[in-house]
Amino acid sequence: MSGVILPGPLAGGGRPATLGVLGGGQLGRMFVHAAQAMGFQAAVLDPDPASPAGRVADVHVATAYDDEQGLAQLMQRCEAVTTEFENVPAQVLASLAAHRPVAPGAAAVAVAQDRRAEKAHFAASARSSGIGPAPHAVIEAEADLARVPESLLPGILKTARLGYDGKGQRRVTRRDELAVAWAELGRVPCVLERQLALRDELSVIVARGADGAMVALPVQRNLHRHGILAVTEVFDGLLPARLAQQALAATQAIAAELGYVGVLCVEFFVVDDGSADGALVVNEMAPRPHNSGHYSIDACDVSQFELQVRALAGLPLVAPRAHSAAVMLNLLGDLWWRDGEPVTPDWAGVLALPGVHLHLYGKLDARPGRKMGHLTVTAADGHEARRVALQAAARLGLAPWR
Structure with missing residues (x-):
């Protein structure tokens, strides 16, 4: 991503530059307000026709996040695109980035979408900062349950993907509770974190x-x-x-x-x-x-x-x-x-x-x-x-x- 996108009308009296955002919630709404205050137009892609951001944007593309026609419309209208939440498919951001500046990029969003990748990234950055993640273990299959060290119990079992605002989590104190909790979460990939004081x-x-x-x-x-x-x-x-x-x-x-x-x-x-x-x-x-x-x-x-x-x-x-x-x-x-x-x-x-x-x-x-x-x-x-x-x-x- 490079270059500067200036606010206000373009040379020759054209429309102001437009910034796009994937997601129509409150974060998108406040981004739209900030962009408009600085002289940009704002376009929102969100499937909800009554989304908070879509209702205040200059352009609202009311399609699914992976809808090819909707993404093409957003790309054609916008000079650059961002996202208001991390669960937009990373491949959508990568597709847009082939044609327009996108920030944050697909690779960074993909890390935030998966606790396994996120923990690994935190551990890597700790080499320079000294601040790392909580002790944890990745659970992807039945055999991983037996390999969990006792030192991680009691702990908090979290789904690797899509957990937000406390969703997709279970507190566990014993190994048998861990197996039950993993089953309750659908046996999807999870991360078990040691419960800390x-x-x-x-x-x-x-x-x-x-x-x-x-x-x-x-x-x-x-x-x-x-x-x-x-x-x-x-x-x-x-x-x-x-x-x-x-x-x-x-x-x-x-x-x-x-x-x-x-x-x-x-x-x-x-x-x-x-x-x-x-x-x-x-x-x-x-x-x-x-x-x-x-x-x-x-x-x-x-x-x-x-x-x-x-x-x-x-x-x-x-x-x-x-x-x-x-x-x-x-x-x-x-x-x-x-x-x-x-x-x-x-x-x-x-x-x-x-x-x-x-x-x-x-x-x-x-x-x-x-x-x-x-x-x-x-x-x-x-x-x-x-x-x-x-x-x-x-x-x-x-x-x-x-």
């Missing part, structure tokens, strides 16, 4: 250009509930400086090892190793903007979605500057239901609080566990951001956190 969860978001230039958002601390991100906090003094620096260096090493172009998020566990700060273990990566980086829209001078646009278009990458402390709350479809009856969340009460920014994704059906929006609280310092965020959570009926 966790202190914290972090994520790092970087953007890398085709020239190797790399910038990063501040390191984020995350809280998950039932496998889904619930809270992200970003402010000075939140994390030990040593851990933040190590997490950033490890993410940069992972991106460089992949030859990555675009926005990449890497998630880490902080495990209890007896030291004051704990130790880092790399968990997984997402080859796209990430839920934990949504706060950047309101708390930074360059958001993760503007970085995605810049990296795709070959424009200069500038280091984002956080101008506010921030706490982000994920808003799931559960908020729209109480005792089995539909309700309207108390938006007026929440928006009466200082520094509150509400983002709803335009999804027409609120279902439990479905990401419907997020709420970012910005303030001059972390104490105030957390204080107001806890008030907002109480008004919405969300559980508090430490």
